[in-house]
Amino acid sequence: MVGIDARNKNILDTKYICPSCSFILRDPIQLTQCGHRYCQTCLNIGQETTMNCQQCETETLPINIQLDRGFKNDMKLLSIDCSFCQWTGILKNYQEHLDQSHTNIKCDYCGEQFNLVIKFNQHKIFECEQLIVDCLLKDFGCNEQVIRAKMKYHYLTKQHQHAILNFVRQMLSQLHIDHSRTTTTEVVNPVTAQLEELYKMLNMLLDGIRTLINDELCLSNELLQTLTEKSKVNLSIEESNVFLDEAKHNQYSSLLQENINDLQYVSYDGTFIWKITNFREKMISSGEHNHLLEPEELEIKQFRQNLKERVISETSPISKIYDEQISKAHLSPDVLASLPLAHEMQPALCYARRKLTPTLPTSFAFDIPDCYQSTSTGEKFLFSDSLVRRRDRMLLFGSTKQLEILFDSSTVLMDGTFSATPPFFSQVFTLHGLKFGCSFPCVFGLLPDRKKGTYQHLFCELKNVAATMNRVFKPEKIISDFETGLIPAVAAEVI
Numbered sequence: 001m002v003g004i005d006a007r008n009k010n011i012l013d014t015k016y017i018c019p020s021c022s023f024i025l026r027d028p029i030q031l032t033q034c035g036h037r038y039c040q041t042c043l044n045i046g047q048e049t050t051m052n053c054q055q056c057e058t059e060t061l062p063i064n065i066q067l068d069r070g071f072k073n074d075m076k077l078l079s080i081d082c083s084f085c086q087w088t089g090i091l092k093n094y095q096e097h098l099d100q101s102h103t104n105i106k107c108d109y110c111g112e113q114f115n116l117v118i119k120f121n122q123h124k125i126f127e128c129e130q131l132i133v134d135c136l137l138k139d140f141g142c143n144e145q146v147i148r149a150k151m152k153y154h155y156l157t158k159q160h161q162h163a164i165l166n167f168v169r170q171m172l173s174q175l176h177i178d179h180s181r182t183t184t185t186e187v188v189n190p191v192t193a194q195l196e197e198l199y200k201m202l203n204m205l206l207d208g209i210r211t212l213i214n215d216e217l218c219l220s221n222e223l224l225q226t227l228t229e230k231s232k233v234n235l236s237i238e239e240s241n242v243f244l245d246e247a248k249h250n251q252y253s254s255l256l257q258e259n260i261n262d263l264q265y266v267s268y269d270g271t272f273i274w275k276i277t278n279f280r281e282k283m284i285s286s287g288e289h290n291h292l293l294e295p296e297e298l299e300i301k302q303f304r305q306n307l308k309e310r311v312i313s314e315t316s317p318i319s320k321i322y323d324e325q326i327s328k329a330h331l332s333p334d335v336l337a338s339l340p341l342a343h344e345m346q347p348a349l350c351y352a353r354r355k356l357t358p359t360l361p362t363s364f365a366f367d368i369p370d371c372y373q374s375t376s377t378g379e380k381f382l383f384s385d386s387l388v389r390r391r392d393r394m395l396l397f398g399s400t401k402q403l404e405i406l407f408d409s410s411t412v413l414m415d416g417t418f419s420a421t422p423p424f425f426s427q428v429f430t431l432h433g434l435k436f437g438c439s440f441p442c443v444f445g446l447l448p449d450r451k452k453g454t455y456q457h458l459f460c461e462l463k464n465v466a467a468t469m470n471r472v473f474k475p476e477k478i479i480s481d482f483e484t485g486l487i488p489a490v491a492a493e494v495i
Contacts, residue, residue: 001026001041001386001457002121004094007081016075018042019054021125024091025075030068034058037068041389041457084117099467116464122387137163140170158216299335304345311349312356318342318349364393364424364448375399384461392448393424396461400469402433406442406462407471409433414480416450426450429458455489463493 003023006012018025020042027040034053043051043065050059076092084102098117105120106113109130114120124131129149135142142163146154154160303325310321322342331339358369373382383403384396398406406412413432421428427450431443443462447454459473466473478490 001039001118001460002125003039003042004091005083005117005121006094007083008079012078016078023121023125024078024080025072028068028071028075029065030071031058031060032064032066033060037071040067041453103468115468118464119386126387126390135160135163137167140164140166161216296332296335296338299329299331300339303329303331303335303339307345308349308352311353318346318353361424364391368395383465386457386461388448388454388457392454393446394448394454394457394461395425395446396443396458397445398443402440402442403465403469404471405435405440406431406433407466407469407473409435409442410476412475412478413439414478414486416447416481416483422446424448431462450483450485452485452489455486456493459489459493 002021003018003026005023009017009022009024012024015037016024018028018039019036020038023039025037025039028037029040029043030037031051031053034056036053036055050061051065052059076090078091079088080091080094081088082094082097082102084098084105087097087101089097102117103115104113105115105117107120107123107128107130109132110128112123112128114123129147131148132145133148133151134145135151135154137160140163142160144154144157144159306329307322307325310325311318314321319342322345326336358372368382368385373380375381379399381397381399382395383398384394386394388394411434413434414429415432416427416429418427425446425448427447429445429447430441431445432439433442434440445458447458462473474494478494480486480490
């Protein structure tokens with residue numbers, strides 16, 4: 001999650017703005033070493049031994065980072081202008097207004113729709129590939145606004161390269177001043193040595209950029225030569241086409257002459273004459289004969305076709321589908337004797353299935369096809385796809401009926417498995433609800449790790465979904481294995 005967006009956030013005191021997401025602070029935490037505040041979800045506390053403040057670079061240990069409840073209470077009276085409509089009020093009532101009035105938000109850049117404002121803001125800050133953003137070197141002369149998905153191509157433009165040169169020159173001039181000041185003293189401390197090393201590295205970087213620009217000029221010249229050669233090749237192709245057209249015309253003329261010669265065999269007295277050209281050669285070369293398929297061959301062909309259709313449209317194991325088709329087809333003993341076995345047909349069937357199956361993802365930022373977001377009956381199954389942290393993704397699956405059982409259950413069972421986890425995830429976490437004295441699996445989650453913050457994010461998502469269904473996720477009893485990260489998360493978010 002990210003902070004809280006509002007139309008008047010730019011005129012608020014900067015102490016209320018998160019330096020990481022540039023939104024109004026949500027659940028502010030304070031770095032006690034320097035006093036600066038961040039959103040709780042924007043600061044990746046669990047993965048670092050020390051935290052560097054983005055504003056002053058001061059290092060702070062995780063134990064010295066505290067949830068600032070007093071500051072959060074002071075913020076409740078902030079004047080807020082809704083970012084989606086003309087509503088005005090205080091921050092305390094803003095979330096309730098968003099939940100009631102803005103439950104179906106559409107991104108103006110990519111057209112994707114969201115049922116929660118929190119997800120929309122997270123999409124806008126981190127995910128939307130069509131969002132128009134400023135270049136990171138805007139302050140150094142690169143003023144072009146670029147679509148986020150095309151930013152890597154913008155880095156190759158001449159304007160951005162010149163901005164990099166300006167940035168490096170400014171850094172070099174600043175380091176030169178600092179270097180001249182430090183060399184006037186007799187004592188050389190480690191900071192001075194680091195500045196000298198950085199000064200050398202920036203000089204090397206500047207030389208490298210100049211070399212790249214020279215290479216770009218050389219490539220431009222080579223491209224011009226290539227285009228010139230391409231025009232010559234195109235001219236040669238046009239001449240070849242003219243030659244081929246003439247050859248086709250001559251071939252057509254010869255065919256026309258042959259047809260005229262064949263007209264001499266046309267009879268006008270009612271006698272039909274059938275001419276077979278090269279009759280003797282055809283009789284000698286023809287060693288095979290054609291006939292209709294036998295009934296057994298037709299049965300095998302039909303069996304193969306039905307089997308292939310099921311393999312492509314279903315996800316069951318091929319051997320299971322093969323056995324089911326054998327039992328349903330009622331084939332004769334002769335057909336069964338001629339029919340290939342399952343392991344003989346499996347390679348070709350696997351190939352046919354792979355042609356229609358999406359490739360395995362190579363990073364955590366993969367797209368999930370629509371057919372994998374719903375059940376076989378078309379009911380929505382993926383109800384949450386969110387980022388716990390910038391590179392940690394969480395997927396939650398469950399149908400509407402399963403969620404109703406979970407939210408209505410007073411006892412919830414939780415457990416995780418790690419041996420059957422797909423790539424880019426750490427565990428498969430399941431939640432079960434009790435109904436009629438039986439345990440039913442209700443939610444299947446793919447979690448990036450087993451940390452307290454991840455479990456808290458999971459419970460927040462469940463509470464948000466429950467609110468949209470006019471229900472409350474607050475079970476009276478929770479049964480789970482002992483996990484150091486799960487227990488405090490349950491105590492903080494559920495009980």
